[in-house]
């Protein structure tokens with residue numbers, strides 16, 4: 607069987623990494639080959655992006671959007687191979703993040719165009735968009751970092767703005783007639799409750 611490409615996206619601190627681990631273990635127990643991947647990647651553009659996100663280098667949001675695009679194109683060559691080998695790919699973040707984090711009302715158009723119309727960038731088979739109140743996200747981020755410095759978007763003001771943008775993007779994409787399969791996941795409830803929601807969407811995609 608050819609693989610599937612499942613994206614986990616949404617605000618920082620919504621538990622994506624934990625749920626990727628849980629889903630990976632679940633799918634492996636069902637006999638699926640699973641591959642976990644993430645953006646930014648560990649490739650050359652991804653390394654530069656991390657330096658910018660950590661505040662060591664400066665760049666505008668437009669420059670960041672272009673760097674994320676380059677990183678995503680490189681990432682897609684790896685994704686193609688993994689899909690052909692029959693893997694279920696669980697990807698931590700994708701183009702939805704570029705729309706939510708880098709775009710504003712002036713730049714949303716071209717940032718969406720260059721990602722959605724790039725023939726090297728595949729459309730996910732399923733995109734789970736995680737949502738939680740930003741106060742809860744920040745609490746989880748602080749717990750996870752154990753004193754390490756926060757990245758540039760990890761503050762309440764940014765998280766509130768980004769949350770609104772994710773909701774807007776979901777609406778734009780759903781109304782665009784594109785072949786996007788987006789499911790919003792409320793990740794405020796208990797872990798098991800959220801995981802049940804994830805399983806509903808994934809089992810329906812995989813027909814299990």
Ligand code: TMP
Pocket residue numbers: 618645646659674699700701702703704705707708757759
């Ligand atoms: P994370 O590894 O903790 O998810 O951090 C990645 C950060 O990169 C997160 O703050 C969101 C940001 N990001 C963007 O700004 N644009 C993008 O296109 C992607 C993939 C991530």
